[in-house]
Amino acid sequence: MNKVEELIVKRARELLSSKEVDKVIGWKKGEFYFDPSPAVFTSEEELKDFVYNGFCGANLSKYLVQELKKGGKIAVFLKPCDTYSFNELVKEHRVDKNAVKVIAIECQGKLDIEKIKEKGVSAVTETEENGEEVIVSSLYGSAKFRKEEVLLEKCLTCKSKKFAVADETIVVNEMKETANDRFSGVEELERMSEEERFAFWKGELSKCIRCNACRNVCPACTCVKCVFDNNASGMATKAPADTFEEQMFHIIRAYHVAGRCTDCGECSRVCPQHIPLHLLNRKFIKDINRLYGDFQAGEADEGKNPLIEYTEKDADPTAAVNGEVRHA
Amino acid sequence: MQEVTEQKKEYVPTIVAFCCNWCSYAGADLAGSSRLTYPANVKIIRVPCSCRVNPMFVLKAFQRGADGVILCGCHPGDCHYVTGNYYTRRRMSLLFSFLNYMGIEKERTRVEWVSAAEGAKFSAVMNDFAKKINELGENKRLQDLRVKEERDE
Ligand code: SF4
Ligand code: SF4
Ligand code: SF4
Numbered sequence: 250m251n252k253v254e255e256l257i258v259k260r261a262r263e264l265l266s267s268k269e270v271d272k273v274i275g276w277k278k279g280e281f282y283f284d285p286s287p288a289v290f291t292s293e294e295e296l297k298d299f300v301y302n303g304f305c306g307a308n309l310s311k312y313l314v315q316e317l318k319k320g321g322k323i324a325v326f327l328k329p330c331d332t333y334s335f336n337e338l339v340k341e342h343r344v345d346k347n348a349v350k351v352i353a354i355e356c357q358g359k360l361d362i363e364k365i366k367e368k369g370v371s372a373v374t375e376t377e378e379n380g381e382e383v384i385v386s387s388l389y390g391s392a393k394f395r396k397e398e399v400l401l402e403k404c405l406t407c408k409s410k411k412f413a414v415a416d417e418t419i420v421v422n423e424m425k426e427t428a429n430d431r432f433s434g435v436e437e438l439e440r441m442s443e444e445e446r447f448a449f450w451k452g453e454l455s456k457c458i459r460c461n462a463c464r465n466v467c468p469a470c471t472c473v474k475c476v477f478d479n480n481a482s483g484m485a486t487k488a489p490a491d492t493f494e495e496q497m498f499h500i501i502r503a504y505h506v507a508g509r510c511t512d513c514g515e516c517s518r519v520c521p522q523h524i525p526l527h528l529l530n531r532k533f534i535k536d537i538n539r540l541y542g543d544f545q546a547g548e549a550d551e552g553k554n555p556l557i558e559y560t561e562k563d564a565d566p567t568a569a570v571n572g573e574v575r576h577a
Numbered sequence: 578m579q580e581v582t583e584q585k586k587e588y589v590p591t592i593v594a595f596c597c598n599w600c601s602y603a604g605a606d607l608a609g610s611s612r613l614t615y616p617a618n619v620k621i622i623r624v625p626c627s628c629r630v631n632p633m634f635v636l637k638a639f640q641r642g643a644d645g646v647i648l649c650g651c652h653p654g655d656c657h658y659v660t661g662n663y664y665t666r667r668r669m670s671l672l673f674s675f676l677n678y679m680g681i682e683k684e685r686t687r688v689e690w691v692s693a694a695e696g697a698k699f700s701a702v703m704n705d706f707a708k709k710i711n712e713l714g715e716n717k718r719l720q721d722l723r724v725k726e727e728r729d730e
Contacts, residue, residue: 504672533675536671557664569674
């Protein structure tokens with residue numbers, strides 16, 4: 250058991266035994282070491298299955314929406330990126346912050362099991378962080394990797410290690426900011442011709458199997474009835490039969506979270522087809538920054554997002570498409 | 578044996594123009610009553626305000642076979658509902674930029690401000706937009722082939 254995990258479980262136990270909270274949202278051990286999943290704990294007894302390891306990439310903030318409906322006070326453990334999603338949910342009145350205790354926890358980057366498997370390591374039994382290295386133990390021995398080889402895409406471009414909200418924090422070791430430029434992938438595409446971009450997206454989006462995981466996991470996607478669940482729309486959950494349907498789903502999904510997407514990276518993490526969805530969301534983020542000034546969704550739990558705001562000097566669409574920047 | 582003759586129809590682009598009720602639709606009316614012309618393949622859809630146009634409408638128009646989509650609204654500052662077109666401006670800026678990022682030709686989408694007094698501008702804008710779309714040809718990147726087949730039958 251690592252130190253952070255130890256402290257987290259201890260705190261969860263205290264909160265439950267003192268009845269300060271009714272439930273704790275955390276991660277529960279899965280079938281294997283590398284597949285812990287989000288879970289709700291209501292008793293001290295259940296906490297024996299609590300884990301916090303290198304594979305706890307899942308963002309727990311969205312689970313509050315459903316759990317809060319059942320009533321009671323909830324404690325939730327949030328990594329830095331997850332705290333932004335929490336704020337956004339509060340801002341949109343999806344979560345009542347008074348009913349939640351946010352315990353912000355240390356994160357040194359989460360691992361991508363697929364990347365580790367690609368490196369030829371299977372049956373992982375434990376991982377240990379060691380500065381810029383990760384030691385991966387498996388049934389067949391142990392291997393050492395540089396962190397950037399095995400981190401999740403979202404962690405390679407982690408936007409900040411700052412907690413946007415915290416009632417309490419559990420941090421043992423200092424968290425280092427990631428130096429990566431998260432817009433470089435978008436810029437690369439912007440430099441291509443329209444034909445090349447079209448070919449790129451056609452190639453990527455045609456892999457989509459419309460499992461809807463990207464939507465279901467997204468903390469910004471909390472509509473009770475989603476347009477994609479409307480059978481009459483002709484595009485409710487199904488494998489796309491035409492390129493238009495693929496585009497339609499992805500354009501609308503990305504557009505609907507524009508200005509609200511915190512870039513938590515969950516959509517790309519869960520996509521079973523490895524479609525780089527972050528390249529769609531980040532295009533909106535980049536355009537918003539360029540046209541309306543730097544904006545980070547979830548930095549605060551109040552205020553107006555860029556698409557429900559305007560200034561008289563905003564660029565006209567043609568100028569905006571041609572690369573105009575903000576008039577201060 | 579039955580002879581199959583292939584009919585090659587001349588390509589005429591379909592252009593959808595969303596016009597706001599208070600300025601641009603009146604501008605189109607004025608163009609008509611001033612005997613100014615605009616291409617017959619521009620299909621006008623009247624909306625209460627340019628900000629009524631959900632991004633989905635634009636996509637739907639392309640799905641149903643539009644080769645170009647243009648939104649016309651009151652000049653910023655003159656919106657009948659005071660601020661509607663300011664929101665349109667942001668929404669469409671982001672949508673059009675995004676469509677272009679996905680490889681859709683940027684000339685296929687446009688927003689223009691046309692007041693009720695600007696019949697001449699309405700006609701000039703539509704003629705120019707239709708010309709651009711003619712040059713670009715058929716919209717092949719953002720289309721639903723099945724819908725096109727249905728329509729062409
Ligand atoms: S994005 Fe940053 S805060 Fe979030 S899991 Fe990765 S490293 Fe941790
Ligand atoms: S998670 Fe991936 S495969 Fe599933 S619907 Fe989203 S993009 Fe498509
Ligand atoms: S769109 Fe993706 S990155 Fe953005 S908030 Fe939703 S899950 Fe997170």
